[in-house]
Amino acid sequence: MAAEARVSDFTGKAHVALNDPKLRANFRRAMDGLMTKRAAQFADPEEWATLRARGAAIRADALARLPELLERLEANLTRNGVTVHWAESTEEANAIVLGILREAGATRVIKGKSMVTEEMHLNAFLEANGVIPVESDLGEYIIQLAGEAPSHIVMPCIHMNKGEIAELFADKIEGLGYTENVDELTAAARRALRGRFADAQAGISGVNFAIAETGSLVLIENEGNGRLSTTLPPVHIAVTGIEKVIERLEDVAPLLSLLPRSATGQPITTYVNMISGPRKPGEKDGPREVHLVLLDNGRSKVYGDTQLADTLRCIRCAACMNHCPVYTRVGGHTYTFTYPGPIGKILTPQLEGLDCAGDQPHASTLCGACAEVCPVQIPIPDLLARLRTEAVKPSSDAVKGGGSSATLADSLGWAGWKALYSSPALYGLASRALGWFGNLMPASAPMLRTWTAVRTKPKFAAKSLHQLAREKGFSHD
Amino acid sequence: MSASIRPDSVYFFGTCLIDLFYPEAGLAGMELLRREGLKVVFPQKQTCCGQPARNNGHQDEARAVARLQLDAFPEDWPIVVPSGSCAGMMKTHYAELFENTPDHARAVAFSARVFELTEFLVDVLKVRLVDKGRPVTITWHPSCHSQREAKVVDQPKALLGQLANVTLVENPRETECCGFGGAFAVRQPEVSAAMVTDKVASIEATGASRVISGDCGCLMNITGAAEKSRKPFSGTHIAQFLMERCHGR
Amino acid sequence: MTDANASARDRILARLKSAPKRPAPPRPDWTPPAFGSERKARFKAMLEASHAEVHEVTDESWPERLLSILGNKGARTLLYAPATEAGRRLSDAWSDGGPALLAYDRSVEDLKEVLVHQADAALTTARGGIAQTGSLVLWPTPDEPRLMSLLPPIHVALVNEADLTDSLAETIRAQGWATAMPTNALLVSGPSKTADIEQTLAYGVHGPKELVVLLVGPEGARP
Incomplete structure (x- = not known):
């Protein structure tokens, strides 16, 4: 399948989401719960501060030495019997995965949760090539049945409520009636997927951390589907972005103390699965082949800019979206591309280009709630501001589609603003004029209309503070 | 500027929004400082911290306007700002805004003098207020x-x-x-x-x-x-x- | 590896290497938590908070306790590892009234039906336990394979109190993991669970629905 050309339409999709009360209630409830649970995990501010400083340094350090660590990772994985593949684009990565499956004669595939395979649109590609991929994470399974994309990177079906899932299951799972009982729904999924695991000729998973020092892949999860996908089928293909590498095994400890607590407010996930190779002689289970596909897809370009490269520190905990007042109201599908929320707003324009996702860096109040909870201290608001700059005045070719938002009206408008605010005399005249005439502007004037839809018109004061300060005898030098 | 030293004089940066829409809030801020015995100086050259342009990707315009503020507050007095947003801009973003320009050192020094109003009242002046209002x-x-x-x-x-x-x-x-x-x-x-x-x-x-x-x-x-x-x-x-x-x- | 692939690798690495160099920041100090005399209590409390059962047993008594626990749960079959010390103890002590023992003594390909559909419970050992998070350290071996702790609905794990540690960081360092990683190392901190449907917790979605920890105390200690 050729990648479909997609363009972000934040405003249009937000309009649809904002007018869907059920969707808004689903997100609000979910995000409130996740924020409360996370806060309980990090109740000790000192512990939080030292832990996240450590986590940020580990990720920053890994990025500072990224090429060297990738080579070490590859060498150690190869020594451990894992085959390492490199893909520059999602098309290449898809072809590599298909090649491995064809080589193994595999047409039935079970998948653990992986956002990188979402980025690749791997399922659609495999289906078009005669392979049946079955998602096994409950949330992913639900949205696969529904034919939808994830709306959250940790909880893919968070936009759906019990009733919607009950209807879907009654419709799609043979022999199951309508039930909103979560235990029954979960048990139905277990029954439906057990056979798929046993049947699968290959398992595909993502990776949370790839450890250069030992050549190990660390996967975390609660359900056990990730372990099943990587243990039961004879072939395991792990897919990850090139930025996921960390240097040492001991680095896992602080990162693991940050990730689940930030993500879902759990002290740790039920399973931490560390894979260091295929089945060895004498071992009775485990895949006979393990592959790692390292995907670039624009990441090495992001890496080329020392400021924007901070984007690549991300460990995909989703705390930024859980705490984002915009995401909470519009949900994940409003972001069009794979990664929603604040991390998506900085990552997507860099991977896809500012010419097709240039509206995303502006879909933020720069409130900073995201950066406040980021366990690896990504300065998201600063990166949003930087991308806004690249969209109108590119500093170099740092970002694809740089300069694509530059318009004559925009540059004239800001030139006028600058002229006004960098000239005390002109500003003095203008502020007097606004005090006299500003309030004559009707509430229906073009710029005011959006404001006054839910608010009253702001009122210019008759006298500015400059005037009042003089009148009240405040010195001016 | 050490937060513990009580100065004799302070600058007041009114912010562009207060200037045009809420001057009485700015005036109240200045009165709060004056009644603590400080000389409160309101430079008439001041306009805007530059945040609107900076947040919309127009760094050059933001810098030009910010530079006017660097000029408008020449003495080494604290600059008190009745807005966390503008104070945040002037405290945390001027250094990067003026990076690789001749004004960088001046901007860093300026940032260190910026205080949000309540921060200044509590941390520096340690004000005590007597409530005369109704419940x-x-x-x-x-x-x-x-x-x-x-x-x-x-x-x-x-x-x-x-x-x-x-x-x-x-x-x-x-x-x-x-x-x-x-x-x-x-x-x-x-x-x-x-x-x-x-x-x-x-x-x-x-x-x-x-x-x-x-x-x-x-x-x-x-x-x-x-x-x-x-x-x-x-x-x-x-x-x-x-x-x-x-x-x- | 094909030529095209080798060049993808080279091109990616070349781009990364041509990027401006950035300093590797120093790692600020971070001390993992320590629990002192509270270690065991913390381990138990954390596991129980994750919906696991913890039973304190002795080295003599555990097979008997296991028999009664599984009896209460109505397990009909128990998967075990016959070549391990624990497996031998188990089969020696097992009575005719208990769940039927299923031996994991051949490769998964020859045992799939039993593993996937027939085993009600499984017994494994744990290499250690971590108090901070209430985690078992599982270290599967040829004798005690990976799927034992994953496929049956009840997973029973034996862990020695002497093998409890405070944190993962301490465990990795003290046990020298970095130079001796097995094919698969695991931390298990409760039964399989999901909250994907309206953030409502449900157990046993894919892995075990119940996790039973037999915490083996020192000889002579009160069980």
């Missing part, structure tokens, strides 16, 4: 930039806590953004509207008759939405509220 129930709205850029969190509540007849009710959604975000309100009007509608509802649910804030951008947004939907509360800048209480109005 009132209020709630507090911290602006995002005051909390997260200027890092002013406890000081406004410490001041409000000194007022004997003021009951401060905490809004459980206090720290959530009101949806203003400058140009955001125009670029994403529907998302902004949803955010301010929720903010107004959360304030109403506290039962407070007034919402107090240290930022006029938030206040313009919140009180505008509250007025439009006829909510039973009003909004006031903290400087103005404190002056009111001290005068028994």
